[in-house]
Structure formats: structure tokens, C-alpha cells
Amino acid sequence: MFEKEFASLDxxxxxxxxxxxCRTLPLSMHVxxxxxxxxxxxxxxxxxxCFNILCxxxxxxxxxxxxxxxxxxxxxxxxxxxxLPSVRLRAQSYEIQESNVLLKLTFVxxxxxxxxxxxxxxxxPIVDYIDAQFEAYLEEELKVxxxxxxxxxxxxxVCLYFISPTGRSLKNIDLxxxxxxxxxxxxxxxxGKADSISKTExxxxxxxxMTELVTNGIQIYQFPxxxxxxxxxxxxxxxxxxxxVVGSMEKVKIGNKMVRARQYPWGIVKVENESHCDTVKLRxxxxxxxxxxxxxxxxxxxxxxxxxxxxxxCKDVGPENEPVSLQEVFEAKRLEFFLEMxxxxxxIKQRFVQRVxxxxxxxxxxxxxxxxxxxxxxxxxxxxxxxxxxxxSLKGLSSTGEQAAQGSVESQYLEVFKR
Amino acid sequence: PVxxxxxxxxxxxxxxxxQKPVVPMKPTGxxxxxxxxxxxxxxxxxMRKKTMKTGFDFNIMVxxxxxxxxSTLVNTLFKSQVSRKSSGWNREEKIPKTVExxxxxxxxxxxxxxxxxxxxxxxGFGDQINNENCWEPIEKYINEQYEKFLKEExxxxxxxxxxxxxxxCCLYFISPTGHSLRPLDLEFMxxxxxxxxxxxxxAKADTMxxxxxxxxxxxxxxxxxxNGIEFYPQKEFDEDLEDxxxxxxxxxxxxxxxVVGSDKEYQVNGKRVLGRKTPWGIIEVENLNHCExxxxxxxxxxxxxxxxxxxxxxxxxxxxxxxxxxxxxGLPPMTVETEENHESNL
Numbered sequence: 001m002f003e004k005e006f007a008s009l010d011x012x013x014x015x016x017x018x019x020x021x022c023r024t025l026p027l028s029m030h031v032x033x034x035x036x037x038x039x040x041x042x043x044x045x046x047x048x049x050c051f052n053i054l055c056x057x058x059x060x061x062x063x064x065x066x067x068x069x070x071x072x073x074x075x076x077x078x079x080x081x082x083x084l085p086s087v088r089l090r091a092q093s094y095e096i097q098e099s100n101v102l103l104k105l106t107f108v109x110x111x112x113x114x115x116x117x118x119x120x121x122x123x124x125p126i127v128d129y130i131d132a133q134f135e136a137y138l139e140e141e142l143k144v145x146x147x148x149x150x151x152x153x154x155x156x157x158v159c160l161y162f163i164s165p166t167g168r169s170l171k172n173i174d175l176x177x178x179x180x181x182x183x184x185x186x187x188x189x190x191x192g193k194a195d196s197i198s199k200t201e202x203x204x205x206x207x208x209x210m211t212e213l214v215t216n217g218i219q220i221y222q223f224p225x226x227x228x229x230x231x232x233x234x235x236x237x238x239x240x241x242x243x244x245v246v247g248s249m250e251k252v253k254i255g256n257k258m259v260r261a262r263q264y265p266w267g268i269v270k271v272e273n274e275s276h277c278d279t280v281k282l283r284x285x286x287x288x289x290x291x292x293x294x295x296x297x298x299x300x301x302x303x304x305x306x307x308x309x310x311x312x313x314c315k316d317v318g319p320e321n322e323p324v325s326l327q328e329v330f331e332a333k334r335l336e337f338f339l340e341m342x343x344x345x346x347x348i349k350q351r352f353v354q355r356v357x358x359x360x361x362x363x364x365x366x367x368x369x370x371x372x373x374x375x376x377x378x379x380x381x382x383x384x385x386x387x388x389x390x391x392x393s394l395k396g397l398s399s400t401g402e403q404a405a406q407g408s409v410e411s412q413y414l415e416v417f418k419r
Numbered sequence: 420p421v422x423x424x425x426x427x428x429x430x431x432x433x434x435x436x437x438q439k440p441v442v443p444m445k446p447t448g449x450x451x452x453x454x455x456x457x458x459x460x461x462x463x464x465x466m467r468k469k470t471m472k473t474g475f476d477f478n479i480m481v482x483x484x485x486x487x488x489x490s491t492l493v494n495t496l497f498k499s500q501v502s503r504k505s506s507g508w509n510r511e512e513k514i515p516k517t518v519e520x521x522x523x524x525x526x527x528x529x530x531x532x533x534x535x536x537x538x539x540x541x542x543g544f545g546d547q548i549n550n551e552n553c554w555e556p557i558e559k560y561i562n563e564q565y566e567k568f569l570k571e572e573x574x575x576x577x578x579x580x581x582x583x584x585x586x587x588c589c590l591y592f593i594s595p596t597g598h599s600l601r602p603l604d605l606e607f608m609x610x611x612x613x614x615x616x617x618x619x620x621x622a623k624a625d626t627m628x629x630x631x632x633x634x635x636x637x638x639x640x641x642x643x644x645x646n647g648i649e650f651y652p653q654k655e656f657d658e659d660l661e662d663x664x665x666x667x668x669x670x671x672x673x674x675x676x677x678v679v680g681s682d683k684e685y686q687v688n689g690k691r692v693l694g695r696k697t698p699w700g701i702i703e704v705e706n707l708n709h710c711e712x713x714x715x716x717x718x719x720x721x722x723x724x725x726x727x728x729x730x731x732x733x734x735x736x737x738x739x740x741x742x743x744x745x746x747x748x749g750l751p752p753m754t755v756e757t758e759e760n761h762e763s764n765l
Contacts (some may be wrong), residue, residue, distance in 0.1 A: 022524040022535060027692075030500045032721040033477075034530030037470050039725035041463055046658075049462055072457055098459045144744045149733050227468070287458035291465035302577060309575045 048095075048102035050153045051290060052133075054185065055107070056126060056177065057162025058114035061192035065247030066160070067107050069260055070283045071270045074249055075107065084112030087125045106154065114173060124176040130156050132186050134304040141305075155301060157293045158286065159185045162192040163209065163242060167201045170212050178218045184300055186221040186293050189213070194244030194277050195262060195269045202244055209242055223285060224292050237285055243278035284348070324326055334368060455759075474533040476583045477724065478522075478613070481538065482607065483592025484558065485543040490492040492590070492680035493538050495693060495704060496716055500682075501525050502538045518543040518556045524585075540584060543749045545603055561586050561615050565739040568616050585736060585753055587727045588616045588651070588719065591638065592622040593675060597631050608648045614735055616651035616727055618719065619643070624677035624710050625695065625702050632677050650674065652723065657731055669718065676715040679704055 018318040055063040059082055068074050075092065091108040113122055133154045140151050160187070161178055163170065179186055189209065191197070197205060213220060220241070223234035248271050251258040271279050286293075481489040481502070490502040502523065524537040539560070544553055564585040571581045589611065593604055608617055619639070624632060643650060653672065657663040681695045681704050693704040704712045719727070 022526050024526045024528070025499045025501060027498045027527055027529060031496070031498050031527070031529055032716065033475075033527075033534055033724060034532045035474055035721050036532055036534070036724055037467050039722070040470055041466060043725065043729065044466060045463070072458075096457075096459065098457060101460045101462060103459050104461075144741050146737070149729075283456060287462050288465070290459075290462050291469055295469075299579075305577075306575050 029033055034123050040151075045100055045102075047150075048104055049290075050104045050106070051294075052106040052154060052156050052158075054089075054111060054126075054130070054156045054159040055109040055162065056159060056258065057192055058109065058164060059112060061162045062162065062247050063109045063160075063162060063192075065249050066190070066192070066245055066279070067225055067247070068110075068249050069245075069247040069279055070286070071105070072260075080111050082112075082115045084115060086116065087111070087113050089125060089129050104152070108156065119173050122173060123180045126177065127180055127184065130181070131304065134301055135308075137301060138305055138308060155297050156185050157290075157297045159187050161187055161189045163189055165193050165196050165205075167197055167205050167209050171350075175212070175216050175218070178213070179216065182219040183303070186296055186300075187219075188221050188282075189242035190278075190282065191242055191244045193246065195246045197244070204245070206240075206242060221293070221296070234285075234289075237281065240278060240281060243282045245279045245282055246277040247279065366412075401417065441643055471531055473580065474535065476535045477728070478537040478539060478584060478587050479719075480541065480557075480586045480589040480591065482544055483588060483622060484594065485542065486616075487592040487594065488680050489540070489590075489592055489622075491682060492620070492622070492678060492712075494682050495602050495680040495712065496720065497527065497536060499525070501527075501536055502540060514556070516543070516547070518553050520556060520560045527602060530583075537584070537723075550603055553603075554610050557607075557746050558611060558614060561611070562739065565736055566743075568736065569740055569743060583728075585731055586615050587731045591617050591619045593619055595621050595623050595626050595635070595677075597627055597635050599638055605642070605646055605648070607645070608650070609646060612648050614648060614739070616653075617648075617685065617737070618651050618715075619675035620715060621675050621677040623679065625679045625697075627677070634673060636677065642669070651727065651730070653730070656734060673711065673714055673718075676711040676718070678712045678715055679710040 053067070054066065057063050059080055071094075073094075073096075075094065088111045089108055090111050092104045093104065096103045096105055110126060116122065133156060137151070137153065137155055140146055140148060159181060161174070161181075163174060179188070180274060181187060191202075191205070191209075194202065223230075223238050225231040225234050246262065246269055248260050248262050250260075250262075252261040252268055253259075254261070254264050254268065254270070258351055262269040262271075270276050274280050354405075423540070459651070479493065481493055483489050484489040484544060493502045494500055519540075519542050521540045521542065522537055523540070524535060526533060526535050528534070541557055544557070547553065568583065568585055571578060591604070591608060593600065608619070611617060621627075621632075621635065621639070627635060656668075657666055679695060679702055681693050681702075683693065683695070684691050684696050684715075685696060685701050687694065687701055687703060692701075692706070695702045695704070703709050705716075707713050
């Protein structure tokens with residue numbers, strides 16, 4: 001007899017661990033399972049962590065420069081032209097090691113965004129790319145023999161959207177793109193090349209952007225404020241959005257140190273100086289909330305998965321409100337597909353036989369009506385040879401047919417038909 | 420062939436309105452040298468905080484004839500009354516006629532880590548006159564848990580955290596006869612080592628001298644090897660050299676652990692220790708000179724707990740899933756039984 005002495009598990013979606021109807025027991029001595037988190041982390045560290053950043057912005061707005069500044073290395077990349085016919089995406093992977101953490105960073109950026117005369121479809125390749133990563137993960141998850149624990153996760157964890165430093169407002173393409181992405185990825189808006197705006201203009205600009213995002217109903221990523229240790233810092237940071245960033249591939253000598261900066265005749269903009277720009281803030285926020293970004297990406301993936309499976313006609317509950325297994329649905333669909341394929345094959349076969357018979361009848365007629373001289377005439381004009389070749393290929397004798405066409409045409413033709 | 424057709428079916432049914440962009444091939448990593456601190460290593464703290472918040476599940480099954488000290492051992496392992504002893508049977512109470520499966524869950528907390536521990540007891544195993552196929556209810560229970568998890572995983576609207584009732588570890592209790600394994604032991608382990616992590620333990624090891632213990636262990640190890648029984652940690656799942664050397668030592672020297680359990684405390688040399696009091700001395704449970712309980716405890720709880728769960732999830736569960744998905748042509752979908760009488764073979 002199968003007996004369960006605790007209440008049935010009914011785990012809701014809250015992260016907080018409930019007792020699920022089980023008694024809490026006191027321990028009389030040290031057991032040692034407090035090392036569990038360490039055991040878990042040991043494995044994660046061995047495997048390394050994946051993090052994928054997508055940068056969307058116009059050509060020349062400083063995407064590569066910002067990435068290089070964020071991670072303090074120079075990611076080699078050639079600047080792109082303004083004359084690409086459509087928006088494309090370029091992905092590069094790097095492995096960054098800091099103390100015992102191995103980060104597999106993938107940096108994807110748009111190429112040619114905002115350059116076309118007609119920008120109506122600019123957002124499509126980006127949405128497609130994000131969906132393609134979800135699709136690849138879903139495919140792996142649905143495989144019969146799968147290896148999810150060693151799967152290299154390519155889903156985009158955060159999207160940095162670069163806003164042009166016009167000082168006015170968001171452009172239409174900004175709104176259009178962000179609206180099409182906000183249900184698929186964490187969006188953090190940043191103002192690129194922010195050293196071209198003065199401090200006072202910047203405050204106004206930021207406020208304007210945030211109000212526009214709210215009025216247009218665009219959901220951007222909010223840094224989590226539920227954990228007491230980080231809530232204060234995160235609330236303050238949420239007030240600094242969008243981040244006004246400056247990036248630089250070059251270093252300038254200040255004092256006796258080489259510092260990442262941009263040198264102007266009137267002064268030096270230091271990338272790592274928080275009173276000059278928000279680059280360091282962005283870096284800090286990305287690093288301290290990496291895990292939360294990854295978690296939220298999983299939630300976006302679940303949404304994608306649900307829509308995709310529903311589109312396939314899968315349901316969790318059948319017509320009589322009985323739970324339906326996904327496997328049953330797959331089977332049904334597979335059977336459907338098989339039958340469809342069989343039917344199509346039959347159709348093609350029938351058509352082929354029909355055409356062959358028609359052609360054969362035609363040629364027989366021609367044979368009966370025509371006489372030798374007409375054949376010779378045809379031969380000279382090359383028409384007959386073509387017909388024979390066609391006929392041979394219909395019967396599936398293409399190679400031999402061609403050889404025969406070179407030789408004595410008439411005898412070969414008669415022989416084929418006698419078969 | 421099965422795989423290919425399934426993929427074709429999916430792409431046929433959802434025609435793409437626009438051309439799919441080329442997904443880049445798995446990109447090669449370029450090593451970037453770091454100059455200056457970035458803060459990536461804070462991710463470890465973030466993960467630690469997250470796992471502490473969500474808590475852990477652990478499900479341990481004990482299998483063995485009655486009277487081998489299963490409940491006592493589990494209570495000693497977790498320093499708490501997580502398993503009720505069945506020694507409370509008096510003449511009036513019946514010994515179960517079939518193998519019963521009893522799962523009891525408790526929540527225990529230590530050092531900020533909350534664990535939901537479920538102990539699955541199997542009273543009646545090996546106690547009948549005819550014990551043929553008495554492992555079947557156990558195998559059925561284990562597969563039912565896999566099925567439950569699979570059903571949840573395959574749902575369209577999935578829970579954020581799927582409740583894990585799968586058996587992570589099965590402690591099999593061997594009688595300390597001093598001779599060899601019994602046919603029942605071999606039969607059970609042969610069938611179940613393919614679906615669950617089995618850790619064989621020699622129960623009531625205080626009835627053997629040190630020499631008898633070493634000899635018995637050697638013989639048991641040999642018999643297990645001869646019969647092709649792969650107990651946990653399985654050789655084929657060693658991830659790297661470090662794992663292999665560590666696990667080799669455990670497989671070839673320590674296992675099966677010869678254990679003694681007790682929940683009573685005594686004073687020895689001014690210290691309070693768990694032990695068994697006999698006319699000829701006090702057997703200290705956590706003293707490595709007396710028995711190997713401490714080794715078992717460290718192995719299961721302090722070093723390999725997470726690995727037990729991962730092997731269950733990544734290997735045993737995946738094997739079950741693959742078999743289920745491949746078998747779909749033949750068998751109807753399995754229903755999860757909640758109330759069912761398992762007939763014994765009497």
C-alpha cells in the first residue's frame with residue numbers, strides 16, 4: 001500500500017520555501033548539510049557561467065567601445081559601414097576569468113541599425129535572433145536524448161538599447177523597437193556618447209525619456225528591490241536610468257597611470273569617473289544583478305515556450321478537461337503528418353504515371369502518322385532528340401537515354417517502348 | 420529516424436512568414452586578459468543567496484529486512500527523529516504482507532540552509548517466505564516519481580520550481596552474516612542499480628571484528644563487481660580526474676560502509692557521544708576506530724549530497740524520460756497511481 005504521510009505538495013510560484021505541510025524538526029547535533037550551497041557552487045564554478053549581452057544602437061553610437069570599457073579589455077572589431085541594406089547581428093564570444101569565476105561572455109550587436117531609409121522592418125531581425133535562441137533551447141529541451149546540463153546557453157540575458165544623445169526625446173524607431181522587445185528580453189536603456197550632453201541637459205533628457213517610456217507602456221528592466229541588502233542601492237540606481245555612458249577603446253596618460261578616457265582640447269572625459277558618466281554604475285549593476293537577469297530570462301523563455309507549444313496545437317487540458325500529455329499530441333501530429341506525406345506521394349505517383357502514358361500515346365501517334373523522311377527532318381532540326389531525351393528522363397533512364405540519343409536514335413526509341 | 424521526423428513535423432506545421440536569420444555556430448572563445456577589477460565574481464554570492472532562499476529537497480530511501488537498524492541509522496544521520504522505528508510492533512500487530520512504501524517528510528534547518536528531507540521506508544521487504552519480485556513495488560515507486568516529474572516538465576504552463584519527489588539515494592542494508600551477499604541482495608541491486616543511486620551499507624557492524632569486517636567488505640565488493648552491479652558513485656559518471664581519484668578511493672576501499680546507528684548519548688572521556696552500551700564497552704558511533712558511520716555521514720551529506728541529486732536528475736531521470744518518449748508508439752501513457760494495493764506474491 002502506498003501511503004504518503006505529508007500533505008500533497010502544492011508549490012506555488014513564490015520563491016520563498018514553505019513547509020508544505022511538513023513538520024519542522026529540531027536537530028540535536030550538527031549534521032553537516034549546511035555545506036550544500038558550497039557543494040552546489042563548486043559544480044557551477046567548474047562549469048563556468050554564461051552571460052549574453054545584446055547591444056542595439058545606430059552605427060557609430062559606441063556599442064563596441066562601451067563593451068570594451070565595461071569589461072576592461074579591448075574587444076577587437078572593425079567598424080562597419082552605413083550602407084548595409086538591412087539590419088544584421090554579429091556575435092562574438094569571449095572567456096573572461098576573474099579569481100575563480102569563469103565567465104563565458106557573448107556579445108551580440110546590431111550592424112546597420114538605423115541606417116536604412118525605410119526603417120519599418122529594422123526590429124525584425126533582432127526579434128528573430130532572440131526568438132532563434134529561445135527556439136534552439138526549446139529544441140534541445142524537447143530532444144529525446146538531450147544534455148541540458150552541458151548545453152551552452154545562448155539566450156540573451158540583457159539588452160542594452162542605445163539612445164542617441166540628441167537631448168530632445170526618443171525617436172520613433174526607438175519606441176517601435178523597444179516595444180517589440182520588452183516582452184522577450186530585459187531591456188536597459190542607455191544614452192550613448194553621453195559626453196556630448198551637458199549635465200543640466202542630461203537631467204532633463206533622462207526625465208523625458210523615462211516619461212516617454214511610461215506613456216508608451218514599454219517595460220524596461222527594474223533592478224530588484226525585494227532583498228534588503230541590495231534594495232537601497234537598487235532603488236537609487238533605478239532612479240538613474242537611463243544610464244548616460246561613455247566608452248573608449250583608447251587610454252590616456254594621466255599622472256603616471258594609463259586611464260581609459262577620451263581626450264578633448266578642453267579636457268579629458270574619464271570613463272571610470274562616476275561624475276563624468278554612468279559607465280561604472282552600469283558595470284556595477286550588471287555584475288551584481290547578473291543572477292537576477294538570468295532568472296528573468298528564464299521567465300521570458302517560459303513565455304516563449306508556452307506560446308510556441310500552444311501554436312503547435314498542444315494543450316494541457318483536453319476537451320473533457322482531462323490532462324493531455326504532450327507526447328500524445330506529438331503522436332497525433334506525427335501521424336497526421338505521415339498520412340499527409342503518404343497522400344502527397346500517392347498523388348505525385350499518379351500524376352507521373354499519367355504524364356508518362358500521355359507522352360507515350362503522343363509519340364506512338366506521331367510514329368504511326370509520320371514516315372522516315374520526317375524523322376530525318378526532325379533529327380536535323382534537333383527537335384526529336386530533345387523529345388527523346390525528355391521521354392527517357394520521364395522513364396527514369398536519363399543517363400542511358402543521353403548515350404542512346406547520340407547513337408542510333410530510332411532503334412533505341414523503339415527498344416525503349418518495347419520494354 | 421524518430422528524431423528527424425519529429426523536427427520535420429514541427430517545421431511543417433508552423434510555416435515561417437519570413438526567412439529565419441542565420442544563428443551563428445557555437446562561437447569559439449577568445450581569452451581576454453583582465454586589467455582591473457570588474458566584479459564578475461560577485462555572481463557566486465548571488466547564487467549562494469538564491470539557493471539559500473529557495474531551499475533544498477532531498478529524498479532518501481532505505482531498503483533492507485526488518486530489524487537491521489534502518490530507522491535508527493537514518494535518525495543518526497540526520498540527528499533527528501525523521502524516521503519512526505517499526506520496532507513498536509507487538510504480537511498483535513501484523514507484519515506487512517506486502518512491501519509497503521512509506522514516505523515521510525520533514526523540514527530541517529542548519530546554518531541558514533533549509534532542507535525538506537523525505538525518508539522513504541520499505542517495510543516488508545525481504546520479510547516474506549517467498550520474496551520473489553519484492554523489489555517490484557520499489558521499482559514502481561521510483562518510476563512513478565520520475566513520471567510525476569516528467570508530467571510537470573512537459574506541461575505548457577510550467578511551475579517555476581517543479582516539486583522533486585524523485586529518490587536521490589537508496590541505502591541498501593546488507594545483513595552482517597560475514598559470509599557473502601544473499602541472492603535477494605544481488606537480485607535487488609541488479610534490478611535497481613540501473614534506476615536509482617544505490618549505496619550499500621553493512622548494518623549492525625558491531626557484530627564483526629575488524630578482520631571479519633575487512634574480509635566481508637572485500638568479498639561483497641568482489642561479488643558486486645562479478646555481478647555487474649554499479650553502485651553509487653558509478654565509475655562511468657566521474658567527471659574529471661579529480662572526481663575519479665576521490666571516488667576510486669571510496670569505491671575500492673571504503674564501500675560498503677560498515678555502520679552502527681544509535682540515538683542514545685553516553686559520556687566517554689568527558690565527552691557526550693552517540694553510542695551503544697554493551698557489557699563489554701561502549702561502541703561510539705562517530706568514532707572511526709569503531710565503525711564507519713562517520714564516513715557514510717560525510718560521504719552522503721557533507722560531500723556528495725548535491726552530486727547524488729545531480730546524477731539522479733541528469734542521468735537516471737533522463738534515461739527514464741528517453742525510454743518513455745521512445746516507447747510512445749507501443750505503450751499507452753502511464754497513469755500515476757496514488758491509491759493502489761500492491762499484491763504480494765504470497
